[in-house]
Structure formats: C-alpha cells, structure tokens
Amino acid sequence: MSETTEPDESAVFDTPLLQLDLGLDSDVTVLGKAEWYNLPDAPYGGGSIKTRIAKGMLDGAEESGALTPGDTVIEPTSGNTGSEIARLATARGYDVEIVMPDNASGGKVNAVRDAGAEIHFVDADLGYDAVIERCEELIAENPGRYYRPNQYENPDNPGTHEHTTAAEIWEATDGQVSHFVAGAGTGGTITGTGRGLHSRSDDAVTIVGFEPDDPLHAIDGLKYLKTGDHYHPETYDESVVDEKLYISTTAAYDQARALRSRYLDENVPIYDTGRLSEGDIRSQLRVQDQFLVGTSAGAGAAAVAQLDEAGKLDDGDVIVFMLCDRGDKYADIPLWEDYLDESWNLRTSCCKHRTYLQRTVCKYAWNGVSCIQNWIPKSRYHWLILPAPTDQSLRVDCDRRGKQSPPVVTNGDRISSVKPVRYPRVTSWACEW
Numbered sequence: 139m140s141e142t143t144e145p146d147e148s149a150v151f152d153t154p155l156l157q158l159d160l161g162l163d164s165d166v167t168v169l170g171k172a173e174w175y176n177l178p179d180a181p182y183g184g185g186s187i188k189t190r191i192a193k194g195m196l197d198g199a200e201e202s203g204a205l206t207p208g209d210t211v212i213e214p215t216s217g218n219t220g221s222e223i224a225r226l227a228t229a230r231g232y233d234v235e236i237v238m239p240d241n242a243s244g245g246k247v248n249a250v251r252d253a254g255a256e257i258h259f260v261d262a263d264l265g266y267d268a269v270i271e272r273c274e275e276l277i278a279e280n281p282g283r284y285y286r287p288n289q290y291e292n293p294d295n296p297g298t299h300e301h302t303t304a305a306e307i308w309e310a311t312d313g314q315v316s317h318f319v320a321g322a323g324t325g326g327t328i329t330g331t332g333r334g335l336h337s338r339s340d341d342a343v344t345i346v347g348f349e350p351d352d353p354l355h356a357i358d359g360l361k362y363l364k365t366g367d368h369y370h371p372e373t374y375d376e377s378v379v380d381e382k383l384y385i386s387t388t389a390a391y392d393q394a395r396a397l398r399s400r401y402l403d404e405n406v407p408i409y410d411t412g413r414l415s416e417g418d419i420r421s422q423l424r425v426q427d428q429f430l431v432g433t434s435a436g437a438g439a440a441a442v443a444q445l446d447e448a449g450k451l452d453d454g455d456v457i458v459f460m461l462c463d464r465g466d467k468y469a470d471i472p473l474w475e476d477y478l479d480e481s482w483n484l485r486t487s488c489c490k491h492r493t494y495l496q497r498t499v500c501k502y503a504w505n506g507v508s509c510i511q512n513w514i515p516k517s518r519y520h521w522l523i524l525p526a527p528t529d530q531s532l533r534v535d536c537d538r539r540g541k542q543s544p545p546v547v548t549n550g551d552r553i554s555s556v557k558p559v560r561y562p563r564v565t566s567w568a569c570e571w
C-alpha cells in the first residue's frame with residue numbers, strides 16, 4: 139500500500155462564496171463558489187469541485203462494501219477527478235491506478251503522481267474513449283483486483299452535490315438564490331445541485347446548464363454533447379436543466395482574463411466564508427498576487443454574461459456559478475502562461491523542456507511547405523515545425539481560437555526556436571510567408 143501524507147478530509151465541502159463584478163447591465167448579485175477551498179493546502183492549486191465527488195464516491199463504496207481493504211482503486215480521467223481520487227484513496231490506504239490521456243495538464247499529472255498513485259498514460263490522439271477502454275482492459279486482465287468509482291455512472295456523483303453543494307448554496311444565500319449556473323462534464327454538478335435547489339425552492343430556482351459549443355473546445359472538464367453521436371453520461375439528467383447555453387472557448391478564456399484584470403488592484407469581496415476564516419480565504423485567493431480561475435470557471439462567467447445580454451436576469455436576482463478550480467492548474471496553457479513566471483510554470487507543468495519534443499505525429503505538406511507536427515507527451519501543445527524562413531518572417535495564426543502565435547523558426551534540421559502554436563488541437567492553419 140502507498141505511503142502518503144494524509145489530506146485532512148474535514149477540509150472538504152462548505153466552500154466560500156465570492157461576490158464578483160462581471161460588469162453586467164442588470165443590478166444582480168453574482169456569486170462564485172470557490173472550489174479550490176476543498177483541500178486548499180494541497181499542492182498544484184489545491185483541490186477542486188471533484189474533491190467533493192471523490193470523497194462522496196469513496197464513502198459510498200466503503201459503506202456499501204463495494205470497496206474493501208486490499209482493493210486497488212482505478213479510474214479513467216483526464217484530470218481533476220484522478221488527482222482527487224488519488225489523494226483521498228491513497229491516504230485511506232488503497233493502492234490507486236489512474237488512466238489518463240498523455241495530454242493531461244502538468245499540475246494534474248503531478249498531483250496524481252505525488253499522491254503515490256500509478257499512472258497509465260494513453261495516447262491522447264486516440265481520443266478519450268481509448269482511455270476508458272484501457273481502464274476496462276486493465277480491469278479485465280485482473281478480475282477482482284480493482285474497484286472503479288466510475289464518475290460517469292455513479293449516483294454518488296450527483297448525490298454528493300445534491301446533499302452538499304445545493305445545501306451550502308441554499309443556506310449561504312438564505313434561500314435567496316434565483317439562478318444556479320454550471321457546466322457539464324459528467325453532469326454530476328448540474329444534476330445534483332439542480333435537484334437539491336429545485337426541491338428546496340419548490341422549483342423557484344432556475345437551473346442553467348452550459349456545454350462547450352465546439353467538439354474541439356479547450357474548456358477543461360466539460361464535455362461536448364451538442365450532437366447525438368457523443369457518449370451521454372448517465373449522471374447527467376437534463377430534465378433538471380431549465381435553460382441550456384453553449385459557450386465558446388474564446389468567451390471562457392476572455393471572461394477568466396477579465397476577472398483577473400478586474401481584481402488586479404481590488405479586493406475580491408467575500409460574500410460567505412463557508413467553513414473557513416476570512417484570513418484563510420485570502421491566503422489562498424490569489425496566485426502570484428493575481429486572481430486566476432480555471433477555464434470552466436471562465437466559461438461559467440461567460441454563461442452568466444450571456445444570460446444578462448439576453449435580458450434573462452431581473453434586478454435583485456442572485457446568481458451562483460461554480461469556480462471549479464484555481465488558475466494555477468492551467469499555468470502551462472495559453473490562459474495564464476503570459477501572467478505567471480517561468481518558475482511557476484516549471485512547478486506546475488511536467489513538460490516545459492525541449493527534450494520532450496520527441497514524437498512526430500504527422501508530416502504533411504501545406505501550401506507547398508513541408509511541416510512536421512509534433513505532439514508533446516503530457517503537454518497540451520501541438521508544435522508546428524516549419525523550415526527556416528528565408529528572407530521574410532513567418533507567421534502562424536491559430537485560426538480557430540483567433541489567436542496569433544509567435545513565429546516558429548528552425549535552422550536547417552536543428553531547431554533553433556520553437557513555440558507552441560495551438561491549444562489543444564487545431565486542424566487548419568494559416569501560414570503567411
């Protein structure tokens with residue numbers, strides 16, 4: 139069994155509500171529920187919204203006898219659920235194996251590894267289904283060895299939110315909450331919290347769910363479900379959702395960055411401290427003095443802004459959305475990499491070194507220019523390597539994200555300088571010579 143420092147499970151649930159100014163037209167109160175205050179002292183940005191369900195599913199399995207001493211806990215996951223199951227289950231004395239795509243973010247991979255769990259990496263280019271298949275293969279190879287929580291089917295996932303997240307929001311707002319806004323990955327948050335708030339308010343609270351608007355999205359933890367050919371999690375009961383919105387990656391990132399700018403020099407007001415003191419909250423509120431939230435929190439802010447623009451909010455409304463995790467989990471992607479210094483990047487990312495530039499995924503010709511596209515294991519970047527430009531400078535535009543990348547320069551066969559050009563995968567490029 140693994141030896142790790144035990145996380146304090148009393149530091150899970152009852153997270154604070156921050157009162158945020160999103161610059162809306164309507165005179166409403168917007169509250170963000172800051173979920174990194176689940177295990178806030180854990181490395182790599184603390185815990186997340188997934189600490190709740192990791193605890194809920196492990197408690198449920200131990201109570202039902204599905205998980206017994208000597209079992210190995212295994213779960214396929216791209217990030218937060220894996221790190222939180224790894225942290226809690228290893229501390230309870232179980233061996234843990236996490237199956238992850240090899241593009242999971244550095245901080246999340248490191249959190250799993252530091253907890254003492256074993257990681258099985260699966261080629262991210264094979265898609266997320268391959269991660270689930272690998273997990274099923276491992277279970278089939280060793281029948282009887284594993285317990286798989288299975289966040290996509292486990293009723294304790296929405297159940298935990300129904301009994302904790304919904305109750306906390308209802309109590310902290312004295313029943314004044316009018317809207318609850320959350321994104322869907324497994325759908326556990328929106329389903330469970332939505333059920334809990336509907337039942338407490340006699341359906342008076344409007345439950346607003348959002349999903350990415352594009353299968354090539356880069357909003358961590360969310361699942362593209364807009365068309366019918368995607369696996370629909372059993373834990374996502376859409377009948378709970380009163381209003382559905384679709385959010386672009388650009389809008390999510392823009393809103394996250396706007397929050398950082400808004401609170402660069404101003405205090406973030408605390409509406410409810412939850413189980414913490416104000417001093418404890420302030421000590422974990424900022425990263426390098428900046429208010430940085432994760433990508434799905436930015437998407438939540440974008441969803442609230444969309445409601446406002448559509449005239450769906452009334453003055454006096456109280457809107458709660460989830461700040462699922464803190465921004466330092468995303469130090470190695472083009473969300474916060476401009477704002478965090480290299481030392482922070484190196485701490486959170488496992489892949490910032492050129493030596494990782496190893497694996498050629500495809501070689502292709504585009505507009506007569508021969509390009510090699512590399513996938514860097516365990517990072518989120520595709521790097522596009524082009525021949526050295528002759529006399530003109532090279533520009534590569536990341537068209538789908540509307541972002542301009544820095545130039546990529548090679549010197550013959552030796553790479554003199556390479557830059558990440560897209561996140562996470564873009565299928566078409568615009569190159570100018």
Ligand SMILES: Cc1ncc(COP(=O)(O)O)c(C=O)c1O
Binds near residue numbers: 328360
């Ligand atoms: C950062 C983040 N936000 C949002 C979600 C979506 O939550 P749920 O799975 O409850 O729908 C997840 C799930 O992995 C996540 O990791």
